[in-house]
Amino acid sequence: MTDDPAAVGGPAAAVDGPQAVHGDQTAVGLRIEGLRKWYGDTRALDGLDIVARPGEILGVAGPNGAGKSTLIKILAGETREDEGSIRLDGVAWDPYVDLDRVAVVHQEAQLFPNLTVAENLMVGREGTRALRRRLDEQERRLLDDLSILDVADRPLESVPLAVRQRTEIARALARSARVFLFDEPNSALTEEESTDLFRRMHDLAGAGHVVILVSHRLAELVEHTTRVAIILDGTCTTVLEGEALTQDAIAAELVVGQAAREPREQITVHLGEPAADDAAVLTLREWSHARGHFQGIDLHVRAGEIVALMGVEGSGARELVRSVAGFERTSGHIEIQGRIEAPATTATGDSSFVSADRQASLFSNLTVGDNMVARLDDEIAPRGALRPGRMRRIANELRDRFRVKAASIAVPIRSLSGGNQQKVAIAAAIVKRPEVLVLEEPTRGVDIGSKSEIYRLMRQYAAEGHAVLIYCTEVPEAFEAADLVYVVSDGRLSPPVLVMTHPDVESLARAITRLERHTRTQPAA
Amino acid sequence: MTGSTASTPQRTTGGGGSPWYGRARDVGIRVGGLAIAILIVIIIFTALSKPNTFLTWLNAMVVLRYMSTIAIVALGLTLVIVVGEIDLSFGFMYGLAANLISVSWIMWGWPIWAAIILAFAAAALLGVVNAFLVTIVRIPSFIVTLGTGQLVFGLTLLVSATATLNPAYPPPGREVSRGEVDFFFGLANQALPLNIPMQGIWMVGVAIVVGLVLSRSLFGFRLKAIGGNPEAARLARLPVVKYKFVAFIVCAMLASLAAMLDFAFIGSTQPNLGQSLLFPVFAAVIIGGASLSGGRGTAIGTMSGALLLAIIQDGLALLSVGAYLQQFVQGSVTIAAVVLDRFTASLRR
Incomplete structure (x- = not known):
């Protein structure tokens, strides 16, 4: 350069x-x-x-x-x-x-x-006088234009x-x-x-x-x-x-910077009708959210399959994805690899979850390497005693496999760029080898080079016989990464869209828009 | 300590092409900051004490004994701080433990072993209550332990009936077997070579265990992860609740251990024991480099902090400085030590 x-x-x-x-x-x-x-x-x-x-x-x-x-x-x-x-x-x-x-x-x-939306707008601009309590006209208009005036008095952490x-x-x-x-x-x-x-x-x-x-x-x-x-x-x-x-x-310019970037792999996963019960790694039946974000969901995800759930904020898609990882209160039936999980509540080792919020998926006080192995137990510490050598070996392997751009695994995680931090977060979830990998917006704020690498690793992990469930907000992501797309609106699931039947992103986007509208207008069952 | 928290100095993971400014220098400067502070304090006291009573072997052993009480309690507190919580009740627990032992043993006529078990059981119970309120009821630990500390102090007053007790001189009508007294006092009063205080040995044992746990065990690794980002730890399914229980329980039990040893050394108890521990113990942990926001802290750091504070206590006592000035100096030195440490931390970048 x-x-x-x-x-x-x-x-x-x-x-x-x-x-x-x-x-x-x-x-x-x-x-x-x-x-x-x-x-x-x-x-x-x-x-x-x-x-x-x-x-x-x-x-x-x-x-x-x-x-x-x-x-x-x-x-x-x-x-x-x-x-x-x-x-x-x-x-x-x-x-x-x-x-x-x-x-x-x-x-x-x-x-x-901890401040409200309005206070956030005003803070630092109060001037030298006492704290203003009200928004002025211009600020109101500004919030109105961004259609957040009605939530102006809500604390920011609650929106x-x-x-x-x-x-x-x-x-x-x-x-x-x-x-x-x-x-x-x-x-x-x-x-x-x-x-x-x-x-x-x-x-x-x-x-x-x-x-x-x-x-x-x-x-x-x-x-x-x-x-x-x-x-x-x-x-x-x-x-x-x-x-x-x-x-x-x-x-083309960006790719110049990607050393030896491989051509995009073909999707090798089987295609066809939505999964039958018996082949499913993940099965949801009558799966409902305790606070009604979704109701009566039936969903199957087969081994080797990447399923994307799409839906606008508030549709229930995000909550549905999180619920599979056990982080929402639910009722109904969930099975992973034929094992019935604890109903309605949480946490088994059969799924791993990566939040869309990187601040909730990484440990900023730990190094890159330690973040990568943070979910492991016996692998890094047989009988509870840490084996630094193993931790280094695993972390270095992951760094190479995920092409994490870091001077060494010993550098602080915060010294990495956003995309590389995300790779570390996903690596940490994958290395636990869960039956179901659950990712919330897996490539938010990530550059295209890292995106395609993350997709490649997701596909590879699915191909090893696991189920991958993602929540995404962008059609190109669903097109690139998923085999099946479901649209969630008003807490209900649309029929699946087979990504391979669409030649390009636009076609998939049209299908998704159609389904979204259809599911939303359908009367509740 | 934002921004420059490279890694805890004694962590052995990582490496892999360590750059020239890497780990060794890291540890060097980290220990350096505190070592310099300790050295300065030693030099000052040596210069001020005429004739030199400060820089002697015997006095070093006195410092070691002072230090061990602070260090044992502070090592427990370090676990709580590392996991991202605060415990303000340890000083009161110390008082309750000492008084429970003396009262149940002397006044109720329990055998000494039962009295000791009672003290540790009470500590475990306090740890459970603290952790339960923090993790299940979700009240900030500052408030929880502020409350439970007061509650424990009240219990101490009730149990002891505000009496001063000494098993060697039991109150009229009570009897304590000579053998039990010898056994108990022996916990902290064995004649060791070179006048090494028994409590120093206890401290070293505790320090080794806590040090290994923090730096070499899965428990310590996860404790730091949980303290560094509890939400990420929850989403990664780390056992957040369980670990917080352990931290609070261990903290309370180590406070009881220190109380038992001090009782055994001094020979008597009174109800207001342990209240003066709050400052030196907290100061030792913070001087030792633990982060109040969690995720960072080492046994060696806490030990160094305890050493610094013990030296100051001892030095001021030797110089017969009045109690008022003692507080003043302790506070100043604590702040100075932390400033020095932050300064060396910025050099580490």
Whole structure:
């Protein structure tokens, strides 16, 4: 990788032509030059150059671990660069000191869970006077636009993630900052909400602000940004714009950074009618949630099968998936490999669960290696005495198999990028070798390279004769990862959709939309 | 300690291409911070005590005895802190244990072994009650143990009837067999070579067990995981509730052990025993590097913290400093030690 901005469009760039070069570099906007940052001996940024002009939306894409998060942290004033310069409108700007100029919408909400939605919007902006108790008109409108005004007085910890993220967005929008940094802002929003958010981003850009969008979703980048900067190994390798800005081009650029990436494996699982009872690894009958999130569910998942449950927030899909792992109060009948599990309650070793919330799936005080083996017992500690050698061996194997990008298994888990943390979380669940692997949004906030690796490992685990049940919110994920898709709406299960019968994502999306509507309008049985 | 909590120093996992700034340096600086603090305190006391009564073998053994009470209780508390909870009741448990032994033995005429069992059973019960309220009823441990501590103190007053008891001089009408007194006092008063105090031996034994449990056992590994992220531990099906029960029970029982040994050494009990332990024990654990937010703590760290506090206690006593100044110095040194430790922790990055 070159770290000379002038060389961009040259050897490293797959897309040539004048558009690929940074273009005229006036003093206006955000100019980042030669940014370097080390964590210990891990090099996170290695001479990064990026220019963001006012009036445009600059896309930033790169695999996990490429340095995106570090760039965001520096711009958000959470950490400081070791070298390099940041200039805003021609003036040197240190985000670490001058926080007011930047607003960041994070991929995981960084708010105050104990305050209400409204208080979160106001906190830090109360001014020097006594704490304001009421929202002003503009703030009310802002919350209303994001359709969270009706929950303004609810504590943040009691509202769903989707609302939390919208609160974060409202907070950013309420600040009259110069630089708006959107870091996977819509990963938990619905289609309509996303569209709304993007409209806002265009408005901000139109008003002459500097808007940066960090995203893994190629379609979004192509549709909404003016240019896309590709970050690989801590440098900006190329900038795509105009005609050259296509999904394929971004994907091609990103893949350059994936060492020896294998072609996508064929789905080898058997296809056909939904599973019969006898072949099922997991069987649910008359499975109902104690607080009514779903009722009377019958579901079978066969060995070797990946089943995706889809449904909007509140449909019961998320709760249904969690209930299989034993983390919801339920009634009814559940069988795993023919064994009847404790009815209605919890926890057997027959299933492993990974939460969508990475803060609930990893131990931040432990190393990467220790996180990987945290669920094991006899394997790492026969008769209760730890065997460090075994722990190292298992963790190193997992690191290689999951291609976790970490300097060593002894580094703290927090030093890894989001996608690599997710790989560690899933690795820790798989190494326990459960009959049923239960994953909630397995690739939320994960780059496409890591995504396809996670899918590959899921498929491999299923192929070894296990059942995999996932909750997903995105059709492309269901298309890539699943064999069967069920739609949950109003706590009821649709007939299954066989993914292989759909030639492309659009076709699957249409089928899912149709089923969703159908299931919702159907009278309750 | 946010941000720089690389790993607990004595953990032996990981490695695999350890970088130059890795584990060895980590341990070096971690121990270094506390070692420097201890060294400074020793130098100051040596310089101040004229003629030198501080830096002598005999006084070192006195420090060792002071230290052992703090350390035994603090090692138990370390388990509770590591699993992410707080115990404020250990000092009162210490008082109850000592008084239960003396009252049941001297006043009720129980055999000594039954009296000791009674004390430990009471401790186990307190641990169970604490853990039950924390894990099942889900009340924050700070509040639970604040309450149970007071409750236990009340029990102590009731049981002891606020009397001071000494088995060698039982009150009129009570008799204590000479053999039992010898046995009991012998628990902490054996004549050992080099004037090594018996309680020091007990402490080393407890420290080895707790140290091995924390650093080399599945229990300790999971205790740290649970303390680091209880929600993740629950979702990963780690036995969160069970481990918290064990931590609270062990903490209360180690407080009872320390109480029994002190009783055996000193020879008498009174109802307000153990209340002065709250500060030094907590300070030892925190100086030792355990994180109050859970997931971090070591036996060696807690021992070093206890050593530092014992040295200060002893040194101030030797200098005949008034009680008021003692508190002042203890508080200052504790804060200074933690600041020094945070500073060296930032060097570790």
